[in-house]
Amino acid sequence: MTTIHTNVDVTAAGSRAASLVSVIADWITTADHKKIGRLFIGSSLVAAVATAVLAAFLGLERISASSYSILNGDSVVQLFAAYQFSLVYAIVAPLFIGLAIAVVPLQLGSRSLSYPRLAAFGFWAWASGLIITLVAIGANGGPGGGNSNMVDLYLLALGLVALGLSAASVSIAVTVLTSRAPGMSLLRTPMFSWSALMGAMATVLTLPVLIGTLAYLYVDHTYGRLAFGGNVDVNKWIGWSFNQPQTFIFAVMAVGVLAELAPIVAGVRQPLRPVMLIGITLVSTAALGAATQSTHAMSWTGTTSDKVQEFIPFALFNLLPILGVLIVLALGGLAAKAGRVKPTASFVFAFLGTGMILVGMLVHALSLIGPAALAGTVAQESSTLYVVYGAVMVALGAIMHWGPKLWGRRLPEKEMFGLAALSLGATVLSSLPYVLAGFLDQPANAVAGWSYDVSALLNTVSTIGHALMFITVLGFIGLAFKHFTTGALAGDDPWDAHSLEWSIPSPAPAGNFADIATVGSAEPLLDVKPPRQGVSA
Amino acid sequence: MTLTLPSAVAPAPKRQALVATAVASAAITMLMAGMLGVWLRFRAAADTRMSSDGRKVIKDWLPSDIKIPEVSSNTMLIGLFFGCVMAQWAVYAAKRDDSSHRSVALAVCLLMEVAIINAQVAVYSQMKIGVTDGVYQTMFYAITGVVVVLLAVGMAFTSVTWFRSVGGRDNDSHVVAAHALYWYVLTAVFCAVWFVVYVQK
Numbered sequence: 001m002t003t004i005h006t007n008v009d010v011t012a013a014g015s016r017a018a019s020l021v022s023v024i025a026d027w028i029t030t031a032d033h034k035k036i037g038r039l040f041i042g043s044s045l046v047a048a049v050a051t052a053v054l055a056a057f058l059g060l061e062r063i064s065a066s067s068y069s070i071l072n073g074d075s076v077v078q079l080f081a082a083y084q085f086s087l088v089y090a091i092v093a094p095l096f097i098g099l100a101i102a103v104v105p106l107q108l109g110s111r112s113l114s115y116p117r118l119a120a121f122g123f124w125a126w127a128s129g130l131i132i133t134l135v136a137i138g139a140n141g142g143p144g145g146g147n148s149n150m151v152d153l154y155l156l157a158l159g160l161v162a163l164g165l166s167a168a169s170v171s172i173a174v175t176v177l178t179s180r181a182p183g184m185s186l187l188r189t190p191m192f193s194w195s196a197l198m199g200a201m202a203t204v205l206t207l208p209v210l211i212g213t214l215a216y217l218y219v220d221h222t223y224g225r226l227a228f229g230g231n232v233d234v235n236k237w238i239g240w241s242f243n244q245p246q247t248f249i250f251a252v253m254a255v256g257v258l259a260e261l262a263p264i265v266a267g268v269r270q271p272l273r274p275v276m277l278i279g280i281t282l283v284s285t286a287a288l289g290a291a292t293q294s295t296h297a298m299s300w301t302g303t304t305s306d307k308v309q310e311f312i313p314f315a316l317f318n319l320l321p322i323l324g325v326l327i328v329l330a331l332g333g334l335a336a337k338a339g340r341v342k343p344t345a346s347f348v349f350a351f352l353g354t355g356m357i358l359v360g361m362l363v364h365a366l367s368l369i370g371p372a373a374l375a376g377t378v379a380q381e382s383s384t385l386y387v388v389y390g391a392v393m394v395a396l397g398a399i400m401h402w403g404p405k406l407w408g409r410r411l412p413e414k415e416m417f418g419l420a421a422l423s424l425g426a427t428v429l430s431s432l433p434y435v436l437a438g439f440l441d442q443p444a445n446a447v448a449g450w451s452y453d454v455s456a457l458l459n460t461v462s463t464i465g466h467a468l469m470f471i472t473v474l475g476f477i478g479l480a481f482k483h484f485t486t487g488a489l490a491g492d493d494p495w496d497a498h499s500l501e502w503s504i505p506s507p508a509p510a511g512n513f514a515d516i517a518t519v520g521s522a523e524p525l526l527d528v529k530p531p532r533q534g535v536s537a
Numbered sequence: 538m539t540l541t542l543p544s545a546v547a548p549a550p551k552r553q554a555l556v557a558t559a560v561a562s563a564a565i566t567m568l569m570a571g572m573l574g575v576w577l578r579f580r581a582a583a584d585t586r587m588s589s590d591g592r593k594v595i596k597d598w599l600p601s602d603i604k605i606p607e608v609s610s611n612t613m614l615i616g617l618f619f620g621c622v623m624a625q626w627a628v629y630a631a632k633r634d635d636s637s638h639r640s641v642a643l644a645v646c647l648l649m650e651v652a653i654i655n656a657q658v659a660v661y662s663q664m665k666i667g668v669t670d671g672v673y674q675t676m677f678y679a680i681t682g683v684v685v686v687l688l689a690v691g692m693a694f695t696s697v698t699w700f701r702s703v704g705g706r707d708n709d710s711h712v713v714a715a716h717a718l719y720w721y722v723l724t725a726v727f728c729a730v731w732f733v734v735y736v737q738k
Contacts, residue, residue, distance in 0.1 A: 114553050170560050177560075178551035201560070208564045209571035212683065216575055219668065219679040227579065227672040291567060503542055517542035524542055 040098025195256020349397025379438025
């Protein structure tokens with residue numbers, strides 16, 4: 001008997017190990033867009049937690065401006081490099097690319113993503129590039145780093161990150177352009193899918209410019225160090241890719257999430273739908289500013305003619321994206337007015353997050369106006385934080401909204417409302433003090449060496465903000481882990497939504513759609529649903 | 538409750554390979570536009586001096602001891618144009634289900650790519666410059682190296698298309714068309730590189 005029991009245990013353990021290996025192998029080699037999307041989303045949420053810790057650490061160091069408290073000069077440079085890189089390429093870009101990969105085929109009525117293995121390659125290239133980049137920075141190889149071999153590795157790994165994100169973006173763009181259900185013209189494309197197309201195209205048009213510059217930098221740094229200033233000037237050439245307006249490109253899809261959710265919570269068809277599409281497209285014009293790799297500032301000096309000449313490129317490159325967000329917010333309000341609003345936590349996340357992105361864009365525009373005297377100050381970091389943390393808020397709402405289609409279960413509304421409020425506080429507290437500190441001339445990317453009266457207070461508040469963001473994202477991960485595995489079953493259409501993904505079971509089955517549907521309008525489910533009570537059809 | 542929408546027959550393929558190549562081509566165009574932009578920025582910032590006879594201003598960008606081998610670089614350009622003709626011949630044959638002509642055209646295309654890369658190697662060997670010799674040399678190797686990588690990608694694309702053609706994929710016309718599009722874009726990109734790097738120097 002004993003022998004038999006032992007055999008059972010051994011067999012069970014062996015079976016569990018084989019099962020685990022099988023699951024891991026399945027995830028590593030998967031071509032299922034829902035799994036690839038979740039790999040991106042999960043990895044970037046973990047990165048968001050780590051980055052918030054790093055940001056809080058740098059904030060702590062900035063509380064006392066008279067000297068270094070914890071760090072030294074070399075490590076500060078490298079930690080700032082890791083922080084800037086992570087905010088953009090470890091959080092906001094992969095988070096929305098992952099969401100798009102997971103959701104867009106479902107919205108389009110497609111059975112799969114176009115070139116799913118290209119998207120899978122994109123994930124693994126991004127993930128390995130991310131790890132290598134952080135290892136290189138950790139080994140004193142980031143911009144300005146003293147370890148030349150690691151600087152070479154950093155440049156290569158950053159290229160790998162950009163290549164991975166570009167590959168995934170190609171897959172998303174091709175899906176929207178070629179895999180829509182019959183009857184779904186581009187103008188009938190759901191708002192999030194449209195924003196995914198715009199964001200993916202803007203990514204495809206800007207990241208190759210970064211790759212080309214990295215090719216120059218790598219050859220120069222490895223062989224001659226004659227042309228590009230060696231390790232010291234790395235960020236002079238690629239710094240644009242960590243800043244605005246490049247971050248706006250990755251936030252295009254965040255704006256698309258709000259445009260998607262506003263008519264759903266109002267229970268109406270989106271009024272002036274084509275204008276909403278134009279609004280989202282205008283946000284993606286940030287690609288123009290990013291691809292030119294130059295700051296289109298306005299010194300506000302000289303004659304009126306000089307000012308007008310400066311204002312035109314300034315407006316073209318900096319104000320158009322702001323106009324786009326304003327249009328989306330205004331038309332979202334119009335949808336709310338036309339319908340009967342039933343606010344959900346996911347909508348609150350999206351609305352507040354988009355508001356934060358708008359504030360970030362305004363701070364960026366302000367920092368480029370000469371008399372504001374914000375150039376080279378910490379206000380630039382504030383703009384990045386507003387955009388990135390705002391986009392994270394939207395992403396949390398989007399994960400909550402589409403969670404039923406990916407996991408079959410939904411997150412609890414009450415706790416999510418709490419997290420939305422907490423994330424708003426985190427974003428404002430972490431970012432606003434740096435705007436004020438910018439006006440008081442606190443320099444960018446420095447932890448010591450300035451002097452003004454309320455320095456300790458502002459930097460303490462910002463540190464608390466980062467800590468709150470850490471708690472928000474960690475809390476979200478915890479709740480998601482609990483409720484997406486053992487929470488309440490969601491039902492097929494828990495939000496009374498409009499697009500095709502809500503016509504299939506939750507979670508979406510393999511192959512998504514058993515039957516291909518014909519689409520007769522931009523809101524196909526409203527065509528077959530009775531109108532919501534109190535709302536005209 | 539699962540909502541039922543009017544069903545439809547499965548839609549015909551919408552030429553995914555062609556659209557994907559178009560999107561990738563946009564990326565390649567931006568890659569090279571960015572690199573050429575940096576090249577022009579360096580060239581514009583190079584020091585200037587008067588010629589020995591005092592009649593003209595010389596920009597000290599291209600070191601005086603470097604001679605650009607024009608025959609090899611022009612051969613590359615001509616090879617790319619010829620490759621375009623072959624790629625288009627393959628499209629023409631594919632539309633008429635003429636598999637033998639399609640395969641021959643793609644094979645010649647592949648041959649042209651080998652010849653173009655050979656010409657690029659000839660450029661390197663004739664110029665006799667080292668990557669560490671100076672700013673111009675470093676940047677020259679970086680930008681032409683990226684062109685070689687794009688050519689290698691083109692070779693892989695041509696090889697796959699050719700193998701599919703030889704293997705009897707007769708309904709592959711959109712892939713052959715995508716291959717031709719890549720060639721056109723590669724030729725356009727090289728035209729810009731040829732003019733800026735090899736002609737204007």
